[in-house]
Amino acid sequence: MDINAIRQMFPILDQEVNGHPLVYLDSSATSQKPIQVIEAVNDYYRQDNSNVHRGVHTLGTRATDKYEGAREKVRQFINANSAAEVIFTRGTTTSINTVAYGYARANLVAGDEIVITPMEHHSNIIPWQQAAKATGATLKYIPLQKDGTISLVDVKETITDKTKIVAITHMSNVLGTINPVKEIAEIAHAKGAVILIDGAQGAPHMAVNVQELNCDFYAFSGHKMCAPTGIGVLYGKRELLEEMEPVEFGGEMIDFVNLYDSTWKELPWKFEAGTPIIAGAIGLGAAIDFLNQVGMDNILEHDKKLAHYAMEQLSELEGVTIYGPEHRGALVTFNLDDVHPHDTATVLDAEGIAVRAGHHCAQPLMKWLNVTATARASFYLYNTEEDIDRLVAGLLKTKEYFGNVFK
Template identity: 65%
Template sequence: MSSLGLEIREQFPILHQEVNGHPLVYLDSGASSQKPRAVIEAIKRYYENDHANVHRGVHTLGSRATDAYEEARDKVAAFLNAKFREEIIFTRGTTTALNLVASSYARSVCREGDEIVLTPMEHHSNLIPWQQVAKATGATLKYIPLQPDGTITLQDAENAITDKTKIVSMTYVSNVLGVMNPIQEVAAIAHRHGAKMVVDGAQSTPHVKVDVQQLDCDFYAFSGHKMCGPTGIGALYGKKELLERMEPIEFGGEMIDRVDLYESTFKDPPERFEGGTPIIAGAVGLGAAIDFLTEIGMDRIHAHDAYLAKIAYEQLSQIDGLTIYGPRDNRTGIVTFNMKDIHAHDVATVIDQEGVAIRAGHHCCQPLMRWLNVNATARASFYLYNTEDDVAKLAAALRNAEQFFDNIG
């Protein structure tokens, strides 16, 4: 049993409403989490008291805004246990961060005959950028195969990664299966072959304690909005020596060192990758979210989310005609399923009438949907503010939906 959801639920204003005449049961945090008052108030205070552009004005508000922005970078570095604060680049989110690695680093090191190793469970944001790198450089995409339960084995990783491999890119936690991949072990395999390890941390960062030095990944990307922060902000961690060798892919103000009429030079990381006015309020909000999560404790959050997923798996397994995807254990806060031959969108629409919000569709994982031999799935994703009662309401709503479809069938 976990009491975390009951303890902190009051801190999330949006959860205290009715949807279609029922108390809201929000089970779509894998798409975007809700925000606590601490984050909302931090953004409000910034705009009411400190807003100005950063790294430019010498006036008081400019100094306050710059301090707040750079303090947020320090918080991200500490949260990920980065070795240097300069290893943190603020981006619009995971997608932008992964595209930065693909466009700046990978295109500069990949050549015809080189290999980029992925898995079939990758989100499109960690698949399409590598497809584009392959097209531009002549590199080849390879895939570590999935086991029947959606996991990967280290032996298959050993077989896929060779001396031709330049990049291994993998999600830490699958946004469909909820499975946690063995990033540290795969990174060790990649490094033995001279390859770099890129991690999609969109689904892991909100739920587990992340230590990029322990993982020994070369790049790590995540989004703030999935971890109680605002939308439009995220970060890329990159090892300092790699970032220093990379060229910027966006050009403009503040990322430059010297500009002449015919050539320019660029600042050191992270500034060279943050051209233009950055997402200042977003960084402030992300810093507040990190404070909020750190005070609770990531180990406690992980245990809570895993517990809710476990009891959800158990309760949903008892519903006739429901197929649950992914392993029974080794999952973090996600349970994905289908009901008989009913389309996932129809299931989600029916239970929304009882105030239960889940995700339905291909979850930006079309290759994985084809591996599962389905067009779409329904997904319930749990977070720190969810409770056992939310799981019970999900199960009850799905049983009612089953009866509804049986009656109209």
């Protein structure tokens, strides 16, 4: 990977913040966008702006071709069997809720079990809490090891014959833990359960092959993988999607409407009511082209090297607590002794360094860590070791500012 060439493709990185060159270390929240994606969205609005599927005029045809072409790019990107298994949504949250409402509530009964982990993002906790309340099912948690990983022994003990759904993150947005989702899927299927993988942090950083993982559902967002905000994907095995009822109703998802009843279109349009996120899907297609050009294996290797380097550098600083396992994805979550993470992030911002501070939509995990909040530096293909050096220098200044200088 030619990092300098890649960085030049991201116009937003060429700026100063508070008098310092920008160091963007918040890609787990949202990634920056390369010029290819910006131009693809701009070209759609300049040249092809029209609704899809509904018209026979030229603009409508061009927009439809680009929209459905993006779906095919997603299919190839995750190696789905069919484009019919690729549902466009607003993002990971909508994708998970679609399964929690359209599948879980229709299939769960009192006494059934839903299994998740304490490291999940709120978007992969609350929908299952609500599904359990609505159906009488029980919500169970796979316990975490001391380093923030999960043991397959614990997975086997937690998933039982009563388990009907397992929902787990591919990669933790706080700990950076990369979960053994393929093995967990095997355990779930052996007990007759289906598995949903929250790929919000997985899909941007590693190659995803849904057939190899043998997952039943895979959810991810475009905005964390160089695409625009407001576009996401729900992959589902065709037989499961076909038996599910839609959760939104209206135009475009119907086959025939009469006064008292209606029938639905075939997949994938059954789940895409109303005018879809056309520009977002086109931008996602352009982002996938860009990521494929760089190479997902190259991105994963680069991200892991940065995470390792960051762990090394931060570990040498006195008064820094790092959370999560040694081997991790592209982020480091930490706290400075006696400094609130919001204060840490504020001082770093004054140095032009963007990090995230707070509970990261993972309050149960914060409780498990015995903290109320943390700071998080997250990396992507445009980050460098020099960015991490700037982070370390900023942390030294933070400690000095609060009167607690490192030895």
